[in-house]
Every structure is written in C-alpha cells, then in structure tokens.
Amino acid sequence: MVMPAYNEAEGLPGFLAEVSEHLSPLARRLSLVVVNDRSTDGTGEILRELVDDLPGLVPIDAEVNRGHGPTALAAYRAGLDLAPDLILHVDGDGQFHGADLARVVRAAVSTGADVVHGVRRGRHDPWFRRVLTAAVGTVVALAAGRRIPDVNTPLRSYRPERLAQLLGRIPADALVPHVHFSLAEARLGFRVRYVEVASIPRRGSNQTGTMWGVERPPKLPPKRLRRFATAAAGELWQVSLRPGAGR
Template sequence: MQLEHLVVVMPAYNEAEGLPEFLSEISEHLAPLAPRLDLVVVDDRSTDATRQVLHDLAADLPGLVPVDADVNRGHGPTAIAAYRSGLGLEPDLILHVDGDGQFHGADLVRTVRAAVSTGADVVHGVRRGRQDPWFRRALTAGVGLVVAAAAGRRVPDVNTPLRVYRPEAIAELLDAIPDDALVPHVHFSIAEARRGYQVRYVEVASLPRRGSSATGTMWGVERSPKLPPKRLRRFAVASAAELWRVSLRPGARR
C-alpha cells in the first residue's frame, strides 16, 4: 500500500503542559511516512489552557486541526468524535492516540509501518512496562477475561489507545456503537475478533504521562492510592453495564 494521507486523531483533556512536546514529536516522526499528515485534536472542554495551546500551536504546526467540544463528555465520546472528524478528512490510514503522551513517536512509526506493510484492518500498540496501581491491573485483567470469552480468543491490551485503522474498518466499528460510549476501544476489540478483521499487534513502550497535570487522569488525583478511587469504581460499574448492553448480551449489535 502506498500511504498518501495519514491522519492522527487524539482526544485531549487538560493536557496543556504535555501537548506541545508530544505533538511536535509525533509530527517529526510521522511526517516522513506520508506526503500529507493531519493531526486532529479534540479538546474535551478542558479546564486548563489546552484549547488556547492548541490554537496557538496550529499557527506553527502544519496539519494540526484543533476541534473544540462544546461540553465535557469524557474520554470515550471524545475519542469517538476524534475518529469521526479524522474520517471526514478521507485518509488512507487513521492513527488514534491519547493526548497524555504516553508513547514514543518512534513507536507510533512502527505501528503505522506495520499497517502499511501487512495491509491489516487494524494494528494495536500493545503496551509494555505499564506502571499501574494494583486495582487498575486487576480491572484490566478482568476486562481481558471477559473480552477473551466474548471474542473467542485472547486480545492483548484490549483497551489500548494506540491503534492504526483502515478507514473502512473504523467506520464500520463506529457505526456499531453509540456516540456516547464510555469504552469504545473495548467494544472495538471484541467486534474486530467477531468480524474476523485482520488484527496485528506491535509491542510498544508505555511512558509516564507528559506534563504534570494530575487532573488529566481518569482515576482521581492521587498517584498511587491504596484503594480504588471513587471515580474509578463508578466508571467501572458504568462501563460493565455498557459492555453488556452494547457488545455482550445475546442479540447485541455486532
């Protein structure tokens, strides 16, 4: 496959500090891969300077497309909005990565290269060296088991935010979930297996978040709390209900 147009899509929430470095690293690394590169960053109505930072950066960074959300909707719906904006640009490939900068630009290159060389429907970046507290690891392991049962095979790092999709593949996946889904990537991982998509896995390093803002994290402010923060407990319960409704129950949309 000849890659002419690559689009990066990114949800961002309170990432003012880390975004300039992360976006320029992405741009530097990915620009050589395609004659046209666009970076669509959806600001989920951050409470810090993210929006301003993005609009300022757009003046110097060719291909940066800031998208301003009207209301704060959370990570899942913002990722979905980012995918949809990216698809609107009609790319050959679409790469999703979170705005918290937990990857090396060079690893993004490896995932895109894998998509180009194999022609796969999707390439997942499988995170190695994650430094999560025990309850997040437990949650990830639990979700992994449920997804393995639903998908009929083990899917490494089911919720990884680093993915490269063929546009036709991600368009189909998006149409099968609600636009306000909390855990779109988990639904996608199940649907990819059920639909027999060609999935490739590339191991990538997991870095600490860039920028020092603790408000960007989904799990409260403490770095290593002893017990699951309330926010995570609520999110886990709501996500489990959504998983059942959208992807697991008999007759769920496939």
Template sequence: MTLRHLAIVMPAYNEVEGIRGFIDEIRSAVAPLADEVSFHIADDRSTDATAVQFDDVADTTVVVQPANRGHGPTALAAYRAGLAADPDALVHVDGDGQFHGADFPRLLRALTGEQADVVHGVRDGRTDPWYRKTLTGAVGLLIAAAAGRRIPDVNTPLRAYRPEALRVLVEAVPADATVPHVHFSLAEARGGFRVRYVRVASIPRRGASTTGTMWGRGGGLPLPPKRLRVFVRAALTEAWLLSLRPSAPLRSVRRPEPVRR
C-alpha cells in the same frame, strides 16, 4: 511506504503541559511516511489552555466538545473528525502522551505491509496504578471468553486503522459509549477484521500535575477512587448491553470489503 494522507486523532483533557511536545514528537517520526500529516484533537472542555495551544499550528485542528463527557465519547469525536479529513490511514492516541513517537512508524508499517485493517499497540511497562492494571486484566479475560480468543491489551488507546474498517466500527458504536475501544476490540475479533499487534513502550503521562488524567497518576493508593468504581459499573453494564449479551447489536459487525484507491 508513502501514505497520501495520515490523520492522527487524539482526545485530550487538561494536557497543556505535554501535548504540544508530544505532537511535535509524533510529527517528526511519521513525516517521512506520508505526503500529508494532519492532527485532530477533540478537547473535552479542558479547564487549562489545552484548546488554544495549537492556534498557530497549521496542521492541527482542535474542536472543543459541547460538554465534558469523558474519554469514550471524546475519543469517538476525535475518530469522526479524522475520518472527515479523508485520510488513507488513521492513528488514535490519547493526549496524555504515554507513548514514544518513534513507535508510530512501526504501527503504520504493520498496517500497510501486512495488509491489516487495524494494528493495536500493546503496552509494555505500564506505570498506571495497580487497580487500573487489574481492571484491564479483568476486562481482557471477559472479552477473551466472549471472543473465543485472547486479545492483548484489549483497551489500548494506541491504534492504527484503515479508514474503511474504522468507519464500520465508529458507525456501529453509540456516540456516547463509555468504552468504545473495548467494543472495537471485540467486534474486530468476532467480525473477521485483520488485526495485528505491535508491542510498544508505555511511559508515564507527560506533565507533573494530576488534572489531565481521569483517575490520578499515583500508584500507591490503597483503593480505586470512587469515580473509577462508578465508571467500572457503568462500563460493564454498557459492555453487556452493546457487545456481550446474545442479542447485543455489535455482534452483527463484520469486516468491510477493502476499498482500492
């Protein structure tokens, strides 16, 4: 398997401590699989030096967003940047580096070898606080009921896509969506997309500070932070309006016909 062009897309916020090493690790892992590898970072108005870490790196482009908007809109901006580069495969991963670069080739082999539209990296050994794990499980049950089948790790940020399939999803989801990956997962299940799942290791965020993650790193907090509680309410409302109610617009998303290059 040799890809013509592989694009790695990444939303980031205050990840200066680990992002460059993470990208170096990914590059080393995927370079044998593609003639060209490019990295596209959407920086969510970081307050540290994340945005200038790659000024001297030719294969990495950083676009600072016009405002701090949170993970969902920034992830969608990263996807759009990657699609604009005209790759024949695209991988999304968060900038906090909670995966091993060595797992990326496994997703790409599943994408190309199994004729998939999308491959989800299903996280093993998550180190997130209990309330984030609980939230993921609850959302998973809700989406399973709506989709008619269980979707492992419904909100995983590690995903490999064929661009023609991804373009349909990105164009269907509003640019300001809070939980685009939840919408993607449900649309893929309902719309006949060929989805494959690969189990991958989940590791702690790269970096010692807590400023680069929206919800904090510790696992011992007795209650979810207020910001997360507000986020959950907004996300559930959005999921109902866009994906779950009988007249939801994303119910009409369907798998596109494959593009032959």
C-alpha cells in the same frame, strides 16, 4: 492522527511535536486532529497557539465535556471527514514514544492489516487499573473465542472503511469504545496485527491527570473510577456482551 485531550496543556506541545517528527516522513499529508474535551487548564488555547508551528494540526473544541470515550469517538469521526488513507489514534496524555507510533503505522502499511494495536509493555498505571484491564480482557476473550492482547489499548491504527464499520456498531457516547472495537474486530474477522510498544509515564508534572479526581497515584481505586467501572460494565453487557448483542 486523531487524539482526545483533556487538561494536557503541559505535556501536549512536546508530545505533538514528537508525533509530527516521527509521522511526517511516513505520509504525503499528515493531519493531527485533537479534540479538546472542554479542558480547564488552557489546553484549547495552547492548541490554537500551536497551529502556526505544526503543519496539519486541526484543533477542535468540544461543545461540552463528555469524557474520554465520547471524545475519542468524536476524534475518529473528525478524522474520517478528512478522507485519510489510514487513521492512527492515541491519547493526549502522551504515554507513548513517537517512534512507536511510527512503528504501528509502518506495520499497517507493510502488512495491509485492517487494524494494528499497539500492545503496551511496562505500564505505569496503578495496580487496580492493570487488574481491571486484565479482568476485562478475560471477559472479552471468552466472548471473542480468543485472547486479545491489551484489549483497551488507545494506540491503534485503522483502515477508514473498517473504522466506519465499527463506529456504526456502538453508541456515540460509548464509555469504552476500544473494548467494543476489539471484540467487534474479532467477530467480524478483521485482519488484526499487534505491535509491542513501550508504555511511559504520562507527560507533564501531574502523574495521574485529572480524570479520576485525584492529584497523586492512589493506593485504592478512587470513587470516580469505581463509578466509571460500574457504568462501563453495564454498557459492555448491553452493547457487546449480552446474547445477541453486537452481531
């Protein structure tokens, strides 16, 4: 399993323990690769303390803070370096049940799929993030020629050889790698399966995390999110959507 994490010191220990509990019975060897994106709340220290209690935990400290997308891609590459049979990605905010992670893995094994997406139900994100996800999904559906459920879900499993193909198609600093991946999977004819999973509130007392520069759920999109959305839209056009891109 691979995971990007930023300022998740409060919720991460319990989430990792739950992940290990549910995934360990499914694997001969389970590695938990967590890339700490230069957190400021002690996440790195917490991870190092957990090494003795969680077999297979591989904590990695990023050299600089790069944001979610590049950190997720770094986690994927670190996971590939371990020569796994299957790679499962999930974010460090813990917005999934460990049992649902196991369901995604079992679906990958039983179907032989190249990719399995965990399609979120009952999302707790603010309305504007759900609207943004729906808008991106519509654009990607037009480009892919079919609808892709939950186009940006962070819960997904990959066969290593397929993941390597996808990593070679986008920049290492991509802001929205999973959107690029979802579109490329359709264009390349990957065997993709979808598993409905519950979306739960992020773990820890901070309901919003620190990604968008706010402490409480905002009623309108915060400035940092607006800037991110603008940059991500430009990246999607250049890398995957403009005529001839991503072919």
